[in-house]
Amino acid sequence: MSSYPVKKPTQEATGTSQKIRITLSSRKVQALEKACKDLVSRAKENKVKVKGPMRMPTKTLRITTMKSPCGEGTITFDRFEMRVHKRVIDLFAPSELVKKLTAINIEPGVDVELTVADA
Numbered sequence: 587m588s589s590y591p592v593k594k595p596t597q598e599a600t601g602t603s604q605k606i607r608i609t610l611s612s613r614k615v616q617a618l619e620k621a622c623k624d625l626v627s628r629a630k631e632n633k634v635k636v637k638g639p640m641r642m643p644t645k646t647l648r649i650t651t652m653k654s655p656c657g658e659g660t661i662t663f664d665r666f667e668m669r670v671h672k673r674v675i676d677l678f679a680p681s682e683l684v685k686k687l688t689a690i691n692i693e694p695g696v697d698v699e700l701t702v703a704d705a
Contacts, residue, residue, distance in 0.1 A: 606677040606684055609699040610639075615671050617693040622673050624690050629677055632687065638675035645670040 608625065612618040622639040629636045646669050653662045677687065684702070692698060 602680045603678050604681055604684075605703045606679060607701040607703070608675045608677065608688070609672065609701070610675070610696055611670055611672040611699075612696040613668060613670060614693075614695055617696050618671055618673060621690075621692045621696050621698075622675065624692075625675055625687065628687055628690060629679070632679075632683055634683060634687065635678040636675065637677075639673040640675070642672040642674060644672070 610618055610621055610625075612621075626636055626639065646667055648665065648667045650663050650665050653664055654660075677684075679687065681702070684700075688698075688700065
């Protein structure tokens with residue numbers, strides 16, 4: 587007899603679970619964090635293995651333009667920037683639960699991308 591405990595088969599061992607990667611991006615950090623929190627809490631209620639939210643680097647898009655439309659006068663510039671924040675959540679769940687987990691209300695301005703791969 588071995589002294590190691592016998593592992594019970596889980597959903598991952600049976601091969602029915604899939605790796606689901608949810609990528610959320612937005613210009614508003616509060617809306618993005620709220621959507622991440624809702625997704626993770628709903629996944630934990632259904633006893634799904636969750637990794638994340640992982641913060642990806644913020645993309646800063648910058649545009650510099652001259653204030654004067656004709657080019658005459660003093661040379662002054664306006665600098666505009668837009669920041670795009672991104673979060674990644676990995677779920678390991680059966681495909682039946684995917685629709686149930688992602689059926690939440692997300693604020694406008696939050697983009698959701700869902701990628702499904704076999705775990």
